Each structure stands twice: as structure tokens, then as C-alpha cells.
Amino acid sequence: MIKSKKRNAFAASAVRYCALRGREETQTFVFSRDFAYLCLHKCTNNNLINKSMIYQFLATGFEDIEALAPLDIVRRAGLDITTVSITGDLTVQSAHGVGVVADALIEDIDPADADMLVLPGGLPGSVHLDECAPLRDMILSHHAQGKALAAICAAPMVFGHLGILRGVRATCYPGVEPQLDGAVCVDEIVCRDGNIITGRGPGAAMAFGYAIAEYFLGEEAVAPLREGMMYNRLFA
Numbered sequence: 001m002i003k004s005k006k007r008n009a010f011a012a013s014a015v016r017y018c019a020l021r022g023r024e025e026t027q028t029f030v031f032s033r034d035f036a037y038l039c040l041h042k043c044t045n046n047n048l049i050n051k052s053m054i055y056q057f058l059a060t061g062f063e064d065i066e067a068l069a070p071l072d073i074v075r076r077a078g079l080d081i082t083t084v085s086i087t088g089d090l091t092v093q094s095a096h097g098v099g100v101v102a103d104a105l106i107e108d109i110d111p112a113d114a115d116m117l118v119l120p121g122g123l124p125g126s127v128h129l130d131e132c133a134p135l136r137d138m139i140l141s142h143h144a145q146g147k148a149l150a151a152i153c154a155a156p157m158v159f160g161h162l163g164i165l166r167g168v169r170a171t172c173y174p175g176v177e178p179q180l181d182g183a184v185c186v187d188e189i190v191c192r193d194g195n196i197i198t199g200r201g202p203g204a205a206m207a208f209g210y211a212i213a214e215y216f217l218g219e220e221a222v223a224p225l226r227e228g229m230m231y232n233r234l235f236a
Contacts, residue, residue, distance in 0.1 A: 056084065061095045061122055117138065139162060
């Protein structure tokens with residue numbers, strides 16, 4: 001049971017989260033002894049609505065959790081994230097045989113709309129991403145404009161092969177480091193260096209998702225989401 005003082009502090013934090021996000025409504029959890037009750041808090045500050053667009057690219061053999069956990073977190077945070085298939089088919093098979101229906105095909109999106117491009121890892125998914133010429137061109141153009149990039153597990157190798165990690169602190173799945181041409185490789189679960197976010201592997205999927213949300217919204221705004229999803233309890 002969460003005592004009243006702690007509960008009220010969490011609710012206040014959630015209201016700040018709402019204000020920072022600029023949403024009409026946000027969901028916060030008020031805990032009783034046995035159940036979590038859903039409360040709606042109105043927020044009238046509509047001038048801060050975050051209009052950022054994120055594209056997450058899916059290739060055959062993507063790592064399930066590295067795509068879906070960050071997708072879940074980013075959408076909970078109220079950000080607009082679109083899943084994009086590079087296969088020519090909206091349904092993309094994951095590394096573990098799960099068919100995921102993407103929102104769009106790569107040939108149908110306008111990369112100029114995106115504020116961040118996200119690459120899940122997994123094999124052979126990361127290799128397929130690396131071999132996708134239209135995606136490589138999008139990443140290079142995006143980077144040249146100073147926009148944000150994120151990749152996890154083996155997928156940072158796509159950035160490495162394009163030469164955009166030279167001098168950049170980055171992390172990846174152990175053994176992929178030689179593919180990160182010129183990067184300053186670090187042994188961290190998630191690493192952010194400027195506008196580039198990288199993640200270590202499947203176990204880093206949630207932290208990677210929170211890092212993406214925090215890039216756009218800030219740590220304070222995302223803190224209630226971490227608490228509401230029980231993420232902080234993993235390390236208590």
C-alpha cells in the first residue's frame with residue numbers, strides 16, 4: 001500500500017507530466033491496498049503539445065522485444081511513432097516468428113516528416129536494415145540535418161557502416177563493436193551522445209524506450225511513466 005503522502009507526491013508528478021506533454025488528459029494511478037484505480041487529470045495547457053514524429057523500421061528477423069517494448073513506452077508517453085516495413089509487405093516476421101503489421105511501407109513515407117529514426121536489433125533483422133539502400137539514404141540525410149537517431153543491439157552497426165558514429169560514444173550487443181567504425185564504445189545499457197541513442201541488447205529494451213521518450217520530453221516528464229509501469233521497482 002502506498003501511503004497518502006507518497007501517493008499525493010506521485011499524483012502531483014503525474015500532473016506535471018501531463019502539463020509538459022500538453023495532453024488534454026493523462027492517466028495516473030492512485031493505489032489502494034489491493035487495486036490500482038485509474039484517474040483522469042485534465043490539463044488545459046495545450047500550447048506544449050509535442051508534435052514530434054518518430055519512424056521505427058522493421059525488417060524480417062527483427063528482435064521482438066527491442067521493437068515492441070520501446071514502441072509501447074513511446075506511445076504511452078504520447079509521442080507519435082510509426083512502424084515502417086522495409087520488406088514490401090506490411091506484415092513483418094520477427095526473429096521469433098511473430099508477424100507484426102507495420103503502419104506503413106518505407107516507399108510510402110516522407111522521411112522529411114521524421115524527427116527521429118529508430119532501428120530495432122536482432123538477426124538477421126539488423127543485416128537486412130543495413131542492406132536497405134533507401135533506409136541508408138534516409139539515415140544519412142537525417143543525420144546531415146542534425147536530427148535524432150536511435151538503434152539497439154546489433155543495429156548500431158548500420159550507423160557504424162555509414163560512418164556517423166566516428167568519435168561518438170555508443171553501445172551495442174557484445175561482439176558488434178568492430179562494426180561501429182570509429183565509435184567510442186562503452187559498456188552501458190543505454191548511451192546517449194548528442195542526438196544519437198544506442199542500446200546494448202534485449203535486456204535494455206525498456207531503458208532504450210525511456211531514453212527515446214526522454215529525448216523529446218525530458219526526464220521529469222517521463223518519471224511518472226516509469227513509476228506507473230513499475231519499472232523503478234526492478235532496481236529497488
